[in-house]
Amino acid sequence: MNPHCSAVSIRPVMARWLSWCLALCLVVLAGCASGPNAHPRDPIEPFNRGVQRFNDGVDEAVLKPVATAYREVMPDLLRTGVNNFFANLRDLWSSVNAALQLRPQEAVENFMRFNVNTFLGLGGVLDVASELQIERTTLDFGQTLGRWGIPSGPYLVLPFMGPSTVRDAVGMGVEASGDLVMGMDHVPSRNSLYALRVVEARANLLRAGTMLDQAALDKYSFTRDAYLQRRDSQVRALIGRDDDAADE
Template identity: 65%
Template sequence: MKTRTMMKRPGLWAGLLALALLQGCATGPNPRDPFEPFNRSVTRFNDGLDEAIVKPVAQAYQGVVPSPVRTGVNNFFGNLSDVWSFVNNVLQAKPQAAADSFMRVSVNTLIGLGGVLDWATPMGIERHREDFGKTLGRWGVATGPYLVLPVLGPSTVRDTAALVVDTKGDLVMQVDHVPTRNSLYVLRAVDLRASLLRAGEVLDGAALDKYSFTRDAYLQRRGAAVEPNGDEERYDLPETPPPARAK
């Protein structure tokens, strides 16, 4: 199964893949990946699980479910994630991003049939995806080394610790009725995997080390997501919160 972080923006991953192909396939020891032997073994397990179960289910879902329905499903879960993004934007002291997230949830929930229809995007209300790992990074917690988790995939030590809080903020996981909660969780995972099928095919056909590419792209994306100036995030140094703007 692909990762919760990787799954969120297929277009971004397609762009990173194109950049990697242009830059070539040279790889070497990465100081941010001291657990590489362990990580590679977990990656092989995840890839095997994906090939045997997750990918075929996602392909069947894409082939059977009409595109408008899949779009509605994706919108619905995106609206739920915007609630947690709002909380983290508040925690990160980003008033404009918090306001945008609040407006997205309000608009899509009230006039978008609970989020099935995305009215906020054509209205120009920007989406700001945030999680607790990014919130920790905003206030100076370093990422720590790269870490691949069983089933969940690429992460870092910081993001793994933040999963405890992210789970509490996941509205799907707060559903009390267990069969409904599990069904929603599986549907979300299948929908996310289906959205990555095309990018996965390109990656599978490319002459590069999939493990190294996934690792470097993940670390680059997480760093760019935290650092406001776009500089690469350092795992051995805490991020410095941006200075307050002069009034």
């Protein structure tokens, strides 16, 4: 069978899936009334808990076993190269977001990192830029929206993707449309790289996931509060740096 014909193109599927998720969540939000004990930023908690149970089931059945086997079989040197490759792709998107946030220094640094690692680091497998002490600032489009005053909106658990907010979900949709992996024309290579990125990301979270299962009495509440606190802190840091620059 021709793999070019049988392989499923991830990019349009992801775009449709994100659009469907946002539409569904807006419908749920419109019809959901918060109870007296509801978290003020989580008005659709029953829906979100259901999605998290689904995600946990998929993780236990598929992602966690695959990620565990991947970590045990893959040599550390190769895993470092895989991490560097995908981090290099994120540097380019971080450069774009830094420019959108009017941060020329971070935009230039991340763009320099991408070029140095792409051309001198074998496509990003080697992190030459860090050896040259070129700073990395990881930024995403959800942070960019927050930097310009767009409110986060309610907490949202996305199928397969996990914790988010309405603002961050929109940001993920924009980033998916500009993802270099999803933009590849060769569908089998595109899907293979996407799967590798998912497995590598899950492998990096194995230890944290074990600690969370052992420490949290309510895994859902702990994850929600930690996610919202982290994202709020990131956006406040961006705005605070602008205030400091204005004072100077």
